[in-house]
Amino acid sequence: MHGWRRARLTERTKQTATGRTLRFEVPRWPGHLPGQHVDVRLTADDGYRAVRSYSLAAPADADVIELGVQAAFGGEVSPYLADDLPVGAEVEVEGPLGGWFVWTPQDPGPLLLIAGGSGIVPLMAMLRARLASESDDPCALLYSVRDPDEVWYAAELDAARDTDGTVGVRRLYTRTAPDGSARPPGRMTERDLPSLPSPAEARCYVCGPTGFVEHAGALLLAAGHAPDRIRTERFG
Structure with missing residues (x-):
């Protein structure tokens, strides 16, 4: 209690x-x-x-x-x-x-985190725990925001991407992308999903607004991710 x-x-x-x-x-x-x-x-x-x-x-x-x-x-x-x-x-x-939308370093296998806007918050706890662990399983964070001014934890995410070769961080912009961005602004597509070994074995966590979560979940299923290994949390 x-x-x-x-x-x-x-x-x-x-x-x-x-x-x-x-x-x-x-x-x-x-x-x-x-x-x-x-x-x-x-x-x-x-x-x-x-x-x-x-x-x-x-x-x-x-x-x-x-x-x-x-x-x-x-x-x-x-x-x-x-x-x-x-x-x-x-x-x-x-x-x-809450005990369902959780991840710990004791959970083996590739880890895929997909965040929309402030949905990054619980996934940041997972990413920080992953970086503090001794795991060498691949981990990827896909972070979708409207424009660069709406990125949470910007400096920390850049450091995470630079200091651990098994961790990948990618930002997607839906309205305005920064100068020099190779990807034009737009909604996340299946082509944006990172390549992880054995997609069916990856643990996937998606958090953000309801529409974003439903869209991301559908993309994961279409890419071959196992339904029972996709966990979602909605804001709003």
């Missing part, structure tokens, strides 16, 4: 114009698996409460958790967390939650 725990905001990092990484200190945090999430509860002075779910962006690290928050226009909770919650202030969290 998890129950609610006090969580103190210790750091806020800007990722995009509306995306933030928030780090909280949570005493006696029990740990979590890459891909899990937490519920965050805010309580107003008049007693009104609001609860929202947010993905954990990093593997377990003692009593520290990292969340990714995309501020939704007109939202009740996400804009406040993204920009207004003071560093040092407390909220309540419950978790970790």
Whole structure:
């Protein structure tokens, strides 16, 4: 039984114009698996409460958790967390939650991560865990965003691509591509899927808006990936 725990905001990092990484200190945090999430509860002075779910962006690290928050226009909770919650202030969290959309370094075989927009957040926890492991199984991240300004973890993704020969990171732009990009802007196609040994054995994780997830799932099936090895999580 998890129950609610006090969580103190210790750091806020800007990722995009509306995306933030928030780090909280949570005493006696029990740990979590890459891909899990937490519920965050805010309580107003008049007693009104609001609860929202947010993905954990990093593997377990003692009593520290990292969340990714995309501020939704007109939202009740996400804009406040993204920009207004003071560093040092407390909220309540419950978790970790979810046991299906998870990956650990103990899961063998090729790993394929496909993210759309802020759907990169739980997949970043998986990628960080993979980079910290001693695995030499191939790993690929395919990251689809509208334009370069919407990329989360840009510098870290570049470093991941450069420092481990078994890890591949590729960005796809759907509206505006940077100068010199070999791929014109557009929706992801089967040609964009990375080549991994034994596609039927690859573990595939897809996260993003519902339309993106459904499209990516259909591409994976058409490319021969096993349905029981494709796991998806939808935002919105």
